[in-house]
Amino acid sequence: MEAVEAKASSGYGKPPWVFRGSAWYQLHLVKAEKARAYIPKEFKLVEAFGYTLGGFFLASYEDSPVGVFDELVVIAGLVWNRPTSCAWATRVYVNNDEACYHGRKEVGLPSQMARFSKTITAISRQQREIKSGFLNRIGIGAKYSTPK
Numbered sequence: 001m002e003a004v005e006a007k008a009s010s011g012y013g014k015p016p017w018v019f020r021g022s023a024w025y026q027l028h029l030v031k032a033e034k035a036r037a038y039i040p041k042e043f044k045l046v047e048a049f050g051y052t053l054g055g056f057f058l059a060s061y062e063d064s065p066v067g068v069f070d071e072l073v074v075i076a077g078l079v080w081n082r083p084t085s086c087a088w089a090t091r092v093y094v095n096n097d098e099a100c101y102h103g104r105k106e107v108g109l110p111s112q113m114a115r116f117s118k119t120i121t122a123i124s125r126q127q128r129e130i131k132s133g134f135l136n137r138i139g140i141g142a143k144y145s146t147p148k
Contacts (some may be wrong), residue, residue: 012098019059020063027029027055035054035076052076059073074091094111
């Protein structure tokens with residue numbers, strides 16, 4: 001991974017910025033004591049029963065102010081940023097120099113350059129229901145596909 005310091009962030013202009021593409025979230029309960037190690041002390045961690053909500057966000061942008069790029073964001077947990085709460089990014093990986101520069105210098109994200117590799121794997125259309133106690137209790141349920 002390389003540092004990007006000298007590039008101007010001209011493609012972004014003024015907000016609101018429009019990004020088109022696809023994204024996936026994977027949310028996890030994170031122990032509050034672990035999350036606090038990554039969150040500045042001036043922010044109050046949003047927690048319940050010793051946990052906060054963290055995880056990751058993976059996006060593939062087909063169109064953005066700086067063109068096509070991919071992004072992976074690792075989220076330590078939720079923090080209060082009055083008047084609302086927001087996710088605290090501990091790591092941000094992108095494969096576009098200008099997106100990296102903009103994240104660091106203009107938004108304050110810990111952006112780093114990375115290389116992404118995409119693989120497509122076919123899965124069967126046959127789906128089975130997962131009997132997850134929590135999901136079934138709140139009426140959501142879940143399904144998964146089994147590869148052939």
